[in-house]
Amino acid sequence: MRTALLQSSGRPGRVVENLKVLDEAAGRAAEAGAGLLVAPEMFLTGYAIGSDVPVLAEPADGDSADAVADIAGRHGVGIAYGYPERDGQQVYNSAQLISVDGTRLANYRKTHLFGCFEQDHFTPGDQPVVQAELGGLRVGLMICYDVEFPENVRAHALAGTDLLLVPTAQMHPFQFVAESVVPVRAFENQMYVAYVNRVGQEGEFEFVGLSTLAGPDGVARTRGGRDEELLIADTDPAFLAASRAANPYLRDRRPGLYRSLI
Numbered sequence: 001m002r003t004a005l006l007q008s009s010g011r012p013g014r015v016v017e018n019l020k021v022l023d024e025a026a027g028r029a030a031e032a033g034a035g036l037l038v039a040p041e042m043f044l045t046g047y048a049i050g051s052d053v054p055v056l057a058e059p060a061d062g063d064s065a066d067a068v069a070d071i072a073g074r075h076g077v078g079i080a081y082g083y084p085e086r087d088g089q090q091v092y093n094s095a096q097l098i099s100v101d102g103t104r105l106a107n108y109r110k111t112h113l114f115g116c117f118e119q120d121h122f123t124p125g126d127q128p129v130v131q132a133e134l135g136g137l138r139v140g141l142m143i144c145y146d147v148e149f150p151e152n153v154r155a156h157a158l159a160g161t162d163l164l165l166v167p168t169a170q171m172h173p174f175q176f177v178a179e180s181v182v183p184v185r186a187f188e189n190q191m192y193v194a195y196v197n198r199v200g201q202e203g204e205f206e207f208v209g210l211s212t213l214a215g216p217d218g219v220a221r222t223r224g225g226r227d228e229e230l231l232i233a234d235t236d237p238a239f240l241a242a243s244r245a246a247n248p249y250l251r252d253r254r255p256g257l258y259r260s261l262i
Contacts, residue, residue, distance in 0.1 A: 001135035003163070004029035004037045004077075005231040007211040007224045009198040012046025015056060015064060019044070022081065023071045025230055030075040032232050035100065035135045037079050038196045041144050041169040042093065044083035048203035053121040057086035060096060060107045073102035078134050082143065082167040085109065090123040095141050095167045097132055105132035108141035112149060128152055129159045136237060137162040144168035147185060147195070148177060151261065157189035157250060163235050166195045171205045178210035187218030190244045192235045199228055216243040 006025045010018035022039060029037040041047060044064055045056040058064050064083065072079045078100050085094035085107070092109040099105050109125025110118075131140045140161035146152050147166045156164055164186075170178055178195055186193040193214045198207035211224035213233040221233035244250075 001036060001137055001163070001235050002032065002034040003194055003213060003233055003235055004032065004034040005194060005196045005211045005213060005222070005224065005233070006037060006039045006043075007197055007199055007209055007231060008040065008043075008228045009200055009202060009207060010043055010046065012202055013049055013052060013056075015044055018046075019064065019067050019071070022068065022079070026071050026075040026077050026079060028230055029232070030077045034077055034232060037077050038165050038194050039079070039081040039167060040196050040198045041082040041095070041167040042084060043081050043167065046202060047169045047198060048205050050203070053084050054086070054091055057084035057091045059087065060085055060094065061104065065096060065098075065104065068096070069098050069102035069104065072098045072100060076100050080141065080165045080167065084122075091121065092125055093118060093122045093143060094125075095143050095165070097134070097139065097141060097165070099134060105134065106130050106141055108143065110143040110146060111152070112145045114145040129155050129161075131159060131161060137235060140164045142166045144170065147193070148181060150185070150188075153185045153189050157191060161191055162237070162240060163192045163194065166193060168195055168197045169205070170197045170208055170210070172208050175208040175210055178208070178212060182212055183214040183218045183220060186214035186216055188249055190216045190240070190247050190250060192216065192240065197224070199226060216240055216247070
């Protein structure tokens with residue numbers, strides 16, 4: 001499945017304009033033959049929106065979700081995007097996956113909240129593995145800091161995730177995560193990992209770009225710079241199957257030795 005990575009911060013605080021950015025990117029992705037477009041963490045609203053988090057938060061099936069479903073259906077491309085999700089009195093840092101026909105396939109709530117900003121404004125999710133079938137692949141969802149915990153990604157590997165989508169808001173000085181950690185996660189867990197970042201300055205945060213789609217061989221299929229761009233790369237099920245057959249990591253595990261981890 002050809003996958004498009006939208007490296008952009010959109011227009012922080014302006015949901016309608018961000019939907020327009022997403023619509024334009026979906027059109028370009030479809031023209032390039034992509035079956036999936038992935039946008040960054042909190043793309044709908046912007047990340048550094050402070051006290052506007054509860055104001056701009058929406059239900060998973062809210063108006064913005066309907067708008068994204070319309071974009072996906074018109075362009076015939078699946079879309080994964082980050083947004084603040086309201087569920088009753090709780091607000092979650094969430095990512096949602098919409099199918100090519102506009103159906104809501106999966107919704108994931110970030111389980112590991114990074115820093116005071118997130119811990120002050122969001123409730124952590126409690127479901128580590130969320131998956132859906134898309135384009136012949138088992139697609140999993142995760143958000144930013146979550147991928148830095150090896151247990152999280154290994155849980156996806158054991159659940160059969162083929163392509164792990166990681167909308168992110170990776171900031172300076174932690175660019176080594178995009179450059180080094182993500183390819184290693186893809187290799188040690190034998191999956192593709194799409195890590196899609198914001199760019200530029202937002203409030204106190206400087207987002208570093210460097211979005212990537214890493215393969216099960218630990219090699220980046222595409223790598224973004226520090227500016228806004230749409231990156232395109234392919235996930236190959238045949239290559240994934242061959243890589244899994246050749247790599248012994250998951251077969252050689254000895255779970256009985258790992259009880260101290262919990």
